[in-house]
Amino acid sequence: xxLIPMExxxxxxxxxxxxxxxxxxxxxxxxxxxxxxxxxxxxSIDRRVKGYDSPRPLTHDLICSAVELLGGVFxxxxxxxxxxxxxxxxxxxxxxxxxLELDARPSDAVAIAVSVxxxxxxxxEEDVLEQAIAQEQPGK
Amino acid sequence: xxLIPMExxxxxxxxxxxxxxxxxxxxxxxxxxxxxxxxxxxxSIDRRVKGYDSPRPLTHDLICSAVELLGGVFxxxxxxxxxxxxxxxxxxxxxxxxxLELDARPSDAVAIAVSVxxxxxxxxEEDVLEQAIAQEQPGK
Numbered sequence: 001x002x003l004i005p006m007e008x009x010x011x012x013x014x015x016x017x018x019x020x021x022x023x024x025x026x027x028x029x030x031x032x033x034x035x036x037x038x039x040x041x042x043x044s045i046d047r048r049v050k051g052y053d054s055p056r057p058l059t060h061d062l063i064c065s066a067v068e069l070l071g072g073v074f075x076x077x078x079x080x081x082x083x084x085x086x087x088x089x090x091x092x093x094x095x096x097x098x099x100l101e102l103d104a105r106p107s108d109a110v111a112i113a114v115s116v117x118x119x120x121x122x123x124x125e126e127d128v129l130e131q132a133i134a135q136e137q138p139g140k
Numbered sequence: 141x142x143l144i145p146m147e148x149x150x151x152x153x154x155x156x157x158x159x160x161x162x163x164x165x166x167x168x169x170x171x172x173x174x175x176x177x178x179x180x181x182x183x184s185i186d187r188r189v190k191g192y193d194s195p196r197p198l199t200h201d202l203i204c205s206a207v208e209l210l211g212g213v214f215x216x217x218x219x220x221x222x223x224x225x226x227x228x229x230x231x232x233x234x235x236x237x238x239x240l241e242l243d244a245r246p247s248d249a250v251a252i253a254v255s256v257x258x259x260x261x262x263x264x265e266e267d268v269l270e271q272a273i274a275q276e277q278p279g280k
Contacts, residue, residue, distance in 0.1 A: 062248050066231075066233075069240050072210050088196075095210065103205070105196050
């Protein structure tokens with residue numbers, strides 16, 4: 001199955017409820033879909049995209065430094081499954097010749113993708129992208 | 141310098157502001173001090189202490205699974221420095237013969253300490269404990 005490179009195109013944060021939204025859009029394309037995430041993860045993504053710095057490691061920084069400490073290098077993020085409106089992501093980690101996969105929620109995976117430099121590619125399985133778009137346009 | 145084993149004795153969560161408090165108390169003793177932490181970390185600690193389960197890995201779970209995936213085992217948490225009212229912690233990770241140290245905020249370190257089974261020991265440097273207590277009782 002093909003993996004489609006996508007980019008974080010928007011973050012919509014509402015202080016009123018606990019459902020924040022990130023939008024992923026196909027790189028160089030027009031297909032886009034939203035993922036509902038929590039306020040903590042949304043804030044974490046937002047501050048990294050804006051380049052805010054923190055004097056102490058925040059929770060997502062800690063994941064990055066733990067992986068680095070143990071000799072791993074984040075390679076990319078894949079979103080490879082959609083089941084009952086839940087997206088499943090993996091963080092792929094390279095260590096020497098090994099390629100390891102870490103099961104994650106898309107919110108954490110994207111927060112890490114935008115934390116490391118250079119930012120990680122976000123790859124979405126073609127069929128997940130199609131399902132996601134169909135789900136957003138039930139009448140079409 | 142001696143490391144004093146301590147336990148998480150209280151979590152005080154207020155929805156009104158962003159300053160939540162955890163209290164650490166000397167195991168088998170009476171010395172106790174508070175650490176101010178964020179609402180996300182406080183909620184994360186609280187749900188783990190209460191044994192709430194999540195169908196998908198939450199952010200602190202992801203740190204645990206990343207370390208496990210890369211062959212590390214969390215050994216304990218140390219709180220080894222207090223500077224300008226900021227506590228500095230380390231998560232100590234064993235991998236084979238190596239003992240590695242991961243710099244962390246106490247909130248993340250304690251969230252991980254209560255996430256892994258068996259829970260990790262929380263060790264506070266004697267001089268940090270003394271400073272912490274002196275700071276809480278400025279008039280004494």
